[in-house]
Amino acid sequence: ERAPAALLHATPVVNVPFLPRRAGEHVAALHLEPARGLLLALLANGHMEAWDLFRLRSLGRWEPNWPAGSADGIRSISVCGHSGVWLFVLGHGTAAHPTLSRMRLPEQWTQ
Numbered sequence: 001e002r003a004p005a006a007l008l009h010a011t012p013v014v015n016v017p018f019l020p021r022r023a024g025e026h027v028a029a030l031h032l033e034p035a036r037g038l039l040l041a042l043l044a045n046g047h048m049e050a051w052d053l054f055r056l057r058s059l060g061r062w063e064p065n066w067p068a069g070s071a072d073g074i075r076s077i078s079v080c081g082h083s084g085v086w087l088f089v090l091g092h093g094t095a096a097h098p099t100l101s102r103m104r105l106p107e108q109w110t111q
Helices: none
Strands: 027-033 038-043 048-052 057-062 075-082 086-092 099-104
Touching: 038 075
Parallel strands: 027 075
Antiparallel strands: 027 038, 038 048, 048 057, 075 086, 086 099
């Protein structure tokens, strides 16, 4: 059963400022680690941006070392973290099946 729309309220708590971006760079996926207050944004160009929501500060931007050929041909559709150290990115491209990439987050983002 669906709740009546009048009962559903969302209140913004934090406004996360993105670093300056070029035209066409948009957010493809987000991941939030609530225990650490870490917000990760995967941009359409394959770059990652991170914020510490508890301290209300940007942790910077990172250009992951994607597997050979994947950054150009794979469109990321989902991102999630594991143990605060690993990042999994699900994408699709020219292959008939989705691609799952795993990479280690930058050390300064895992402390």
